[in-house]
Amino acid sequence: MVKPIPDDYPRISVSMSIDGAADAIAFYTEILGFTERMRIDMGGRIGHSELELGDSLIMVADEFPEMEFRSPKHYGGSAVQLSVYVEDVDATFAATLAAGATEVRPVVDQFYGDRSGMIEDPWGHRWNLATHIEDVDAEEMARRSEAAMAEMGDG
Numbered sequence: 001m002v003k004p005i006p007d008d009y010p011r012i013s014v015s016m017s018i019d020g021a022a023d024a025i026a027f028y029t030e031i032l033g034f035t036e037r038m039r040i041d042m043g044g045r046i047g048h049s050e051l052e053l054g055d056s057l058i059m060v061a062d063e064f065p066e067m068e069f070r071s072p073k074h075y076g077g078s079a080v081q082l083s084v085y086v087e088d089v090d091a092t093f094a095a096t097l098a099a100g101a102t103e104v105r106p107v108v109d110q111f112y113g114d115r116s117g118m119i120e121d122p123w124g125h126r127w128n129l130a131t132h133i134e135d136v137d138a139e140e141m142a143r144r145s146e147a148a149m150a151e152m153g154d155g
Contacts, residue, residue, distance in 0.1 A: 009057060010056060010057055013056075013058060013059060014080075015058075015059040015060075015061070016059065016060050016125060017062075017063050017071045017072075018060055018071050018123040019063050019071045019073060019074075020122075021045070021046040021049065021060050021062040022046060023122075023123075024060060024121065024122075024123050025046075025049060025051065027096075027099055027100075027121060027122070028051055030099075031092065032086070032092065032127075033053060033086065034053045034058070035051065035052050035053070036049060036051055037050045037051070038050045045061075045062035045063075045064070046061050046062045047061055047062070047064075048061050049061065053084065056084075058082070071123060071124055072123070072124030073124045077124065078125055078126055080125075081118065081126040081127065081128050082125065082127050082128070083130065084127060084128070085130050085131065085132060086129055086130070086131060087131065089107055089115050089116060089117065089129050089131040090107055090115075092129055093119065093129050096119045096121070096127070099122075100122040101119040101120060101121050102119060102120045103118075103119060104117075104119060104126060105117050105118040107129075109133065110130075111141065111147070111148045112136055112141055112144070113132060113133060113135060113136040113141075114130040114131065114132050115130065115131050116128055116129060117129055
């Protein structure tokens with residue numbers, strides 16, 4: 001019997017429009033560690049691909065302006081950031097920059113227990129890259145967040 005929610009898909013996945021999807025797929029698999037599980041060619045463009053990382057899935061395709069499927073560059077940027085945990089954020093961050101990404105926010109230790117930084121990939125998508133370095137309970141996180149907000153107010 002067909003299930004309305006397939007077992008092999010997460011409840012929410014991201015569909016990304018990219019001007020140059022093949023190069024982006026190589027970047028995501030080689031540097032961020034995704035595994036390509038399928039790709040559909042449509043008239044010389046990638047019409048659909050699926051990339052897995054752990055229990056997460058992103059769908060990547062070339063732009064299809066005729067279907068109003070456009071990349072962030074068309075709109076002058078993206079209002080969405082994708083967050084991904086990696087084994088070594090410093091090494092992964094450096095590898096993304098070497099492969100053409102742009103630093104948005106440097107890698108630093110965060111009050112909530114992650115070491116993270118943000119890049120914009122060469123296709124305009126923003127990625128928060130993180131490695132979890134400390135378990136922080138709710139009370140300590142509240143204290144640290146207040147201190148972080150106060151520090152930002154001083155800047």
